[in-house]
Amino acid sequence: MKLSKLPFKVSKTAPNNADTINHKLLVQAGFVRQLMAGVYTYTPTGLRVLRKIENIVREEMNSIGGQEILMPALHPKANWLATDGWNKIDVLFKLKSRTDKEYALGQSHEEIVTPLAKELINSYKDLPLALYQIQWKYRDELRAKSGILRGREFFMKDMYSFHENQKDFEKFYANVKDAYLRIFKKLGLTAKVTEASGGSFTEKISYEFMVLTDAGEDDILYCNECNYCVNTEIAKVKEGDRCPKCGAPLKAGRASEVGNVFDLGQKFAKDFDLTFVDANGEKQYPIMGCYGIGVSRCMGVIVEKYNDEKGIIWPASIAPFDVALIALNGAEDFANDIYQALQKEGISVLLDERNESAGSKFAAADMMGLPIRLVASTRNGEQIEWKKRNQTDSELIDLPEVIKRLKN
Ligand code: ATP
Numbered sequence: 130m131k132l133s134k135l136p137f138k139v140s141k142t143a144p145n146n147a148d149t150i151n152h153k154l155l156v157q158a159g160f161v162r163q164l165m166a167g168v169y170t171y172t173p174t175g176l177r178v179l180r181k182i183e184n185i186v187r188e189e190m191n192s193i194g195g196q197e198i199l200m201p202a203l204h205p206k207a208n209w210l211a212t213d214g215w216n217k218i219d220v221l222f223k224l225k226s227r228t229d230k231e232y233a234l235g236q237s238h239e240e241i242v243t244p245l246a247k248e249l250i251n252s253y254k255d256l257p258l259a260l261y262q263i264q265w266k267y268r269d270e271l272r273a274k275s276g277i278l279r280g281r282e283f284f285m286k287d288m289y290s291f292h293e294n295q296k297d298f299e300k301f302y303a304n305v306k307d308a309y310l311r312i313f314k315k316l317g318l319t320a321k322v323t324e325a326s327g328g329s330f331t332e333k334i335s336y337e338f339m340v341l342t343d344a345g346e347d348d349i350l351y352c353n354e355c356n357y358c359v360n361t362e363i364a365k366v367k368e369g370d371r372c373p374k375c376g377a378p379l380k381a382g383r384a385s386e387v388g389n390v391f392d393l394g395q396k397f398a399k400d401f402d403l404t405f406v407d408a409n410g411e412k413q414y415p416i417m418g419c420y421g422i423g424v425s426r427c428m429g430v431i432v433e434k435y436n437d438e439k440g441i442i443w444p445a446s447i448a449p450f451d452v453a454l455i456a457l458n459g460a461e462d463f464a465n466d467i468y469q470a471l472q473k474e475g476i477s478v479l480l481d482e483r484n485e486s487a488g489s490k491f492a493a494a495d496m497m498g499l500p501i502r503l504v505a506s507t508r509n510g511e512q513i514e515w516k517k518r519n520q521t522d523s524e525l526i527d528l529p530e531v532i533k534r535l536k537n
């Protein structure tokens with residue numbers, strides 16, 4: 130991609146309503162645009178990042194047997210009455226048609242996936258089943274804030290599992306936990322797992338995946354010596370107390386919840402009369418679980434963790450392009466040769482061939498946060514300047530060496 134062709138440019142000034150780093154930098158670097166509080170457009174570069182995160186999540190969900198579907202965002206009222214969510218869920222967006230029919234916008238999809246699964250599940254032979262989707266969610270959040278961390282419209286991966294019994298379910302639950310940890314690691318995030326009591330519908334155990342950041346809205350207590358972590362809201366311990374697991378002093382921190390897993394028990398199966406016939410010929414309700422990841426929130430949290438005074442520093446796994454290639458005056462042809470050669474090797478490149486000062490090209494590359502910066506300049510002949518976004522030192526190397534390093 131050539132930078133001059135990007136429709137959304139890097140801006141020298143930050144948006145004046147930005148309350149967090151992710152809001153400021155994502156807008157300034159041209160990755161998102163705010164339509165209103167909590168609702169954003171993703172630009173071509175922003176969408177590339179979102180898709181990369183989405184694909185990391187998708188790969189791991191597929192690897193544990195998840196089947197991807199895409200459910201509607203517009204729901205009939207009846208489904209939400211069946212679970213009493215219509216009256217009980219305060220964030221549920223409700224709307225009325227011109228013929229006075231009522232609808233809800235999907236804030237989560239238990240109400241849709243459970244009746245859907247009735248078609249698939251008849252006997253124990255149809256279990257286990259895990260369906261997931263990656264889709265927009267709508268929530269009437271009282272305070273949409275912190276850029277894309279808390280939206281009224283946001284991108285979520287939500288998976289729903291159906292198991293014959295508690296034992297099978299718990300095995301799968303553990304697999305999902307492991308898959309989540311792999312996902313967050315690939316995204317460059319260190320997720321701490323808190324044990325928490327379940328949501329409004331269940332007293333069962335749930336786990337929240339928390340990433341330390343001041344832009345988050347949760348307070349956690351955690352141990353640096355072992356993996357003990359709890360949400361302060363429900364905790365019996367406080368900062369400085371001894372870790373109940375290993376005895377080290379507990380630390381307190383602000384965190385953002387990037388994902389969670391819930392044991393739903395039989396609540397939704399009962400609401401929709403979803404049953405299966407077990408091996409003894411008896412009717413049973415399956416055990417359900419639900420598993421969310423805030424895909425767009427992850428993108429915001431990554432920006433909160435990876436930035437400096439010059440802009441974003443994307444982890445290579447989700448950067449919109451592998452390389453920022455800058456053509457300085459007189460080296461346009463050479464830069465173009467490098468551009469072609471790298472693309473032939475499957476390396477994605479953003480070529481800055483604009484008629485702009487070197488300074489403004491460097492600033493744009495830094496702001497957009499691509500992992501590697503290459504500079505073609507007549508001063509360096511056939512040598513190319515190589516610099517990592519998170520380092521200050523640069524080196525001069527030739528094209529085959531550039532390709533070799535990028536392919537590693
Ligand atoms: P929170 O406590 O932050 O409101 P939640 O418990 O309501 O989260 P879930 O309903 O389980 O979250 O949604 C699954 C995931 O979706 C969350 O772990 C979070 O990463 C993300 N998420 C939830 N609400 C929002 C939102 N308003 N904007 C962006 N992401 C969100």
Ligand code: MG
Pocket residue numbers: none
């Ligand atoms: Mg919430």
